[in-house]
Amino acid sequence: MTQRDKVVLAYSGGLDTSVAIKWIAENYNLDVIALTIDVGNQRDLAMIRDKALKTGAIKAIVLDAKDLFVNYFIFPALQADAMYEGEYPLATALSRPLIAKLLVDMAHEEGANSVAHGCTGKGNDQVRLDVGVAALGPDLKIIAPVREWKMSRKEEIEYADKHGIPVPTTIASPYSTDENLWGRSIECGVLEDPWAEPPEEVYKWTKAPKDAPATPAYVEIEFEKGIPVALDGERLDGFSLISRLTELTGAHGVGRIDHIENRLVGIKSREVYECPAAVALLKAHKALEDMTLSKDQSRFKQVVVQQYADLIYNGLWFSAFHQDLAAYVQSTQRYVTGSVRLRLFKGECTVVGRKSPSSLYSHALATYDKADQFDHSSSVGFIHLWGLPLKTQAQAQLLAHPGEQINILPPKVKLAEE
Numbered sequence: 487m488t489q490r491d492k493v494v495l496a497y498s499g500g501l502d503t504s505v506a507i508k509w510i511a512e513n514y515n516l517d518v519i520a521l522t523i524d525v526g527n528q529r530d531l532a533m534i535r536d537k538a539l540k541t542g543a544i545k546a547i548v549l550d551a552k553d554l555f556v557n558y559f560i561f562p563a564l565q566a567d568a569m570y571e572g573e574y575p576l577a578t579a580l581s582r583p584l585i586a587k588l589l590v591d592m593a594h595e596e597g598a599n600s601v602a603h604g605c606t607g608k609g610n611d612q613v614r615l616d617v618g619v620a621a622l623g624p625d626l627k628i629i630a631p632v633r634e635w636k637m638s639r640k641e642e643i644e645y646a647d648k649h650g651i652p653v654p655t656t657i658a659s660p661y662s663t664d665e666n667l668w669g670r671s672i673e674c675g676v677l678e679d680p681w682a683e684p685p686e687e688v689y690k691w692t693k694a695p696k697d698a699p700a701t702p703a704y705v706e707i708e709f710e711k712g713i714p715v716a717l718d719g720e721r722l723d724g725f726s727l728i729s730r731l732t733e734l735t736g737a738h739g740v741g742r743i744d745h746i747e748n749r750l751v752g753i754k755s756r757e758v759y760e761c762p763a764a765v766a767l768l769k770a771h772k773a774l775e776d777m778t779l780s781k782d783q784s785r786f787k788q789v790v791v792q793q794y795a796d797l798i799y800n801g802l803w804f805s806a807f808h809q810d811l812a813a814y815v816q817s818t819q820r821y822v823t824g825s826v827r828l829r830l831f832k833g834e835c836t837v838v839g840r841k842s843p844s845s846l847y848s849h850a851l852a853t854y855d856k857a858d859q860f861d862h863s864s865s866v867g868f869i870h871l872w873g874l875p876l877k878t879q880a881q882a883q884l885l886a887h888p889g890e891q892i893n894i895l896p897p898k899v900k901l902a903e904e
């Protein structure tokens with residue numbers, strides 16, 4: 487008997503990937519190895535593993551990738567201040583290159599010649615996974631059953647029934663969600679109407695700001711070289727720190743995001759996120775950078791950050807361009823060490839204090855009281871030279887040709903005649 491070829495399928499335990507186990511075996515005549523990756527999306531992993539085997543996988547692998555996710559993806563993205571379009575902390579987007587990498591590793595380990603995932607044909611995730619696999623495992627074929635099979639939800643459920651695949655009860659939910667340690671995303675159902683306020687039921691990690699405690703809470707986050715290392719003085723590993731901060735900030739309703747997002751595949755979509763820890767850490771990190779980076783470093787970082795967030799969103803994690811930008815970001819983080827104090831109150835997360843041993847903030851220079859050491863008289867010469875080109879140009883052009891100017895100068899004011 488000849489052995490069948492093998493495929494490693496990224497398996498979540500949901501309806502799509504469960505149906506995919508059977509569908510791939512039937513349509514591609516392959517042995518399916520189910521790979522479930524734990525990136526901090528609290529699920530019953532033993533149950534998922536069991537279900538994969540019952541559904542027809544020849545092997546079910548569960549990998550704990552939480553530390554890899556934190557150290558190779560979340561923290562570097564935090565150091566980069568990565569937010570897509572200024573709003574989305576990229577939780578899902580960050581997990582995809584890791585999943586692609588582990589699919590490739592497992593395929594090579596198991597002697598499989600293809601990998602598979604359950605992405606649809608209209609999202610960003612298919613791009614991120616396909617491109618990641620293409621970069622790291624160019625020898626592997628990619629199968630995306632959901633993109634191919636053209637079954638409606640109803641047909642999928644019928645297919646599942648026919649093949650004895652248990653349909654999860656959560657299927658009644660109109661929402662499509664994805665979650666990991668860095669955040670949760672919610673799409674579909676009533677959310678597809680951008681005018682409709684997200685109903686309370688879509689949120690799982692955050693309290694409604696109106697129901698949050700009536701008194702504010704404070705939390706102090708300590709960073710070393712741009713990486714959070716302690717909460718309220720207690721040193722924690724990355725996973726514990728983010729988990730604890732999620733609870734703390736979520737209880738105060740922090741981290742709800744409602745975003746009309748530009749997808750890579752050319753459509754706008756309405757995305758609701760809850761990312762309480764990400765929102766708090768990104769804010770705190772930026773506050774510490776404000777203390778420790780020069781104006782030039784920080785201005786240029788904003789340019790880098792936009793490119794950085796786009797390349798994460800667009801699935802180009804394993805690019806040389808990313809390495810180039812990461813080198814700049816890493817260099818900027820050398821003195822981003824210190825503490826930030828946040829106030830959590832009714833959905834707001836506000837920076838109320840910051841300190842750093844390498845701070846560029848000098849009280850002696852900033853103060854208006856007696857201790858002032860700033861040399862006021864030196865401003866006169868500075869202002870003279872600063873304004874010199876402006877004065878020269880205004881005389882030669884602005885004042886010389888008033889009729890030829892773009893409209894930045896209000897008309898001359900005349901006093902009304904008595």
Ligand code: ARG
Binds near residue numbers: 662664671
């Ligand atoms: N729009 C977000 C992104 O592209 C979230 C995607 C959520 N993915 C999912 N399979 N539900 O990163």
